[in-house]
Amino acid sequence: MTEARRVHVRISELSRRSGVPVATIKYYLREGLLPKGEATSSTQATYGATHLRRLRLIRALVEVTDAPLVKVRAALDAIDDRGMDVHDLLGSAQHAFFADAKAAKADDTGEREAEERAAALLAELGWSVTDHSPARDQLARAIATMDRLGRPVGDEMLRVYAAAARMVAEEDLRCLDPEAPREEMVEYAVAVSAVMERALMALRLLAQEDASARRFDGDRPAEGRPRRMDD
């Protein structure tokens, strides 16, 4: 039995264990991000393991991802919707985090072409994904933006990115315990998606720095295939 299982405490102790100030906890309660405690009098309530876990998740999402509260709430609503199975939930919580991608949807030819390239890539990969998802839009938007910069992304680059994404996603899923209670599993999936995304971004920049050191530092001659600029 973990520490989390044994708690059944007042708000002050919940604050101490979670590291979240009492005033912030009260705010989350008012906003419905955190479910109400069990009332022990007209002015007091106690909080259990679920509250502590949920509070830590909110804190992680807010602090690490800088996501606005409205997004955190949408992700939590998805977790709390008992009509959804785990796969729906993974999709839904993701969509909650990518909801703004939808706002800047394809409205010109370049964007539509980029959507077609994204669709073609996913078809080539054989990935089973929903037709309309914010993640798909976001991929298309990145492709369209590189086009607009006059630096279209090659197929080879997209394939390398997809292979890397696949490796990471398999690892993410491998770490999900299929025997955990549904809510815990989904909370974990949301946390891994959001928090480890930051780790992946950071590692990419560090790897770029290392690769750049090998290639450019001190203006040593470039490795690989030297080319003449033609422009």
Place this chain on the structure above:
Amino acid sequence: MTEARRVHVRISELSRRSGVPVATIKYYLREGLLPKGEATSSTQATYGATHLRRLRLIRALVEVTDAPLVKVRAALDAIDDRGMDVHDLLGSAQHAFFADAKAAKADDTGEREAEERAAALLAELGWSVTDHSPARDQLARAIATMDRLGRPVGDEMLRVYAAAARMVAEEDLRCLDPEAPREEMVEYAVAVSAVMERALMALRLLAQEDASARRFDGDRPAEGRPRRMDD
């Protein structure tokens, strides 16, 4: 010779070619994000290829990454600092984009332990990276957050993430033309870092959706090692 080389136009034409409204261009000029044009009278100026390229970069950074203008400006300042070589610039423009990571620096034991784990991982990988960088802090912060959630990240997961990040970073660098003018190369590096980051995040979510479909959809038995759902 590309279209970009031939422009030498008024602000209205610069607006048409870049898709950025005249009022926005004037705002960027006032804020110093875009260098002034060549004055042709006391009230008019013309703009060249550099302006168009820079404007497209600003637009890409603002629209795709939702970065605040202050960050875009810091990245552009790094590009414009002629004292830096390309490797410095890659680091510096990155740091400009990760400047907020520094604000939430290690202040407790958990964070310091996470910093040590990040350092140990980088040492194991043999990556040549600066001791103090926002990307390193961001990695440590993600590790510390998973700890606080009671779900510490295993070494194996970190290694998989690092390998995926490495693949992507090598591809990013491969697409840099070492003979391009310094400013163009760095502008491209910044664009690829920022814009393709969104593509990578989107592909990870799509790959998670696919992996989850194989494993959970319709509550079919999980592939691989079938186990009972206990919920």
